[in-house]
């Protein structure tokens with residue numbers, strides 16, 4: 312098609328990107344500049360749905376839009392918020408200030424895809440993946456040439472473009488106004504990304520970066536890196552990646568703070584406030600600041616372990632027996648290997664009965680030595696729990712973690728304390744004032760049999776008992792669990808390829824849910840929105856999965872283990888194995904197993 316220089320199109324725009332867009336409008340989309348097409352507008356129900364999804368994605372960041380709207384209005388601009396498909400969303404308070412905009416279809420629900428709307432700021436910013444101003448004469452459609460619009464892409468926590476912020480105004484050829492608009496739009500877009508990143512990584516350690524010589528810290532508000540509990544990168548924003556030396560965010564995943572910044576993780580966590588780093592490897596001297604997840608900040612006492620690197624899982628199912636016993640004030644024992652979710656379940660039990668109340672108090676029994684200091688380590692948290700009861704008028708929860716590691720002398724102290732606590736009066740309505748949950752990483756009977764646990768301590772703690780299954784004992788549930796973890800990690804459903812599922816199913820999962828959460832988060836991050844494939848999984852999984860270890864127990868052995876662990880409670884064992892009760896009964900019959908007493912297994 313012959314280009315209509317100086318003809319219907321008018322003067323060719325000098326900006327090469329705009330000129331390219333005009334060419335696409337003519338040659339690809341077959342638009343004519345002076346034909347006033349009706350603006351494509353979505354149905355109300357669809358617009359509402361899109362707006363709700365977008366608002367949900369922005370979370371707290373939504374609060375940034377009202378001040379932005381007021382700031383733009385001072386310069387005669389109207390704030391437009393559009394999603395990734397260039398549809399304007401009704402997320403701002405008012406209709407466009409200028410009636411001419413409404414007449415030209417610049418209203419909620421209109422679509423600014425170049426194929427129908429011609430060259431415009433929103434499309435240009437999304438195509439260029441950078442702020443872009445389309446001045447009046449740059450618009451392809453003549454009808455839009457009275458407006459000027461400046462758009463800035465919005466990136467989400469994974470650095471994907473999810474929409475744009477735009478300032479639209481009548482074009483009065485006031486470049487200064489548009490430059491100012493571009494600045495405030497950019498600051499807000501960065502804050503929105505920072506809010507999404509912080510929410511997405513609420514359970515991780517966060518590292519903020521800022522050039523030490525910058526007067527404008529707002530410019531780096533989204534320079535954020537999420538770290539796991541060993542200081543390895545889980546995710547980073549593009550801005551942080553640029554500041555850390557120009558790598559792409561994905562290339563940083565798995566690297567340590569030592570490799571990236573020359574500072575060990577412990578050094579960073581121990582450093583209060585901003586930590587200066589200038590080692591010549593980075594373009595400018597950097598300030599680094601660590602913030603721990605909220606749950607870790609509330610932890611009192613010395614930092615024995617680095618906080619869990621993920622936001623608390625949703626949908627933690629609480630066995631009815633444990634819930635009933637806990638409600639009654641009977642002690643509850645949770646038994647399971649490392650990472651099976653004992654602590655999470657204990658906290659969930661507590662928070663179900665104390666939705667807004669104080670945190671549960673935890674004693675790490677592995678740290679209680681047979682010394683005076685050790686005795687205090689036991690006594691003080693108990694005092695603290697009782698104080699909580701007095702202050703709040705509600706029950707406190709004491710979590711005794713790592714009971715399998717409690718030394719003999721402190722066991723005697725704990726028995727003493729528990730017997731004193733048993734005599735505590737209840738609240739006037741009969742409700743208990745202190746609830747206790749004990750956590751064991753090994754079956755306590757084995758410890759009693761080995762002479763490592765006092766049986767009277769066990770019986771004091773065992774009001775109800777829940778055995779948390781190991782992941783490798785739930786072959787039939789594994790896929791569902793991994794899919795759920797991937798959904799939690801990505802914030803949406805992520806398919807897993809058959810080959811990747813094969814690797815995941817063959818892996819013995821010694822770290823259970825903790826390890827599975829890490830693996831799925833890394834896999835989702837590597838997959839970058841696509842289905843998870845084998846190559847997105849950490850390489851040790853495939854290696855371990857292909858070498859059958861001692862843990863790859865044959866089906867019958869797993870059956871026996873589950874039945875033993877649950878004291879032959881078929882319902883509990885079925886839950887543990889991810890089977891229905893009738894299937895388990897059938898398997899027990901087929902394997903010729905009998906309850907102990909009738910014939911030993």
Ligand SMILES: Nc1ncnc2c1ncn2[C@@H]1O[C@H](COP(=O)(O)OP(=O)(O)OP(=O)(O)O)[C@@H](O)[C@H]1O
Pocket residue numbers: 619620621622623624625626627628647648649650651652653654655656752796824825826828
């Ligand atoms: N039901 C669940 N679904 C998904 N993730 C879970 C679930 N329960 C726990 N997790 C996750 O698994 C990890 C380990 O949980 P938790 O600390 O409760 O295990 P634990 O058995 O107490 O481990 P340890 O004995 O090593 O202290 C955490 O990251 C937690 O968020």
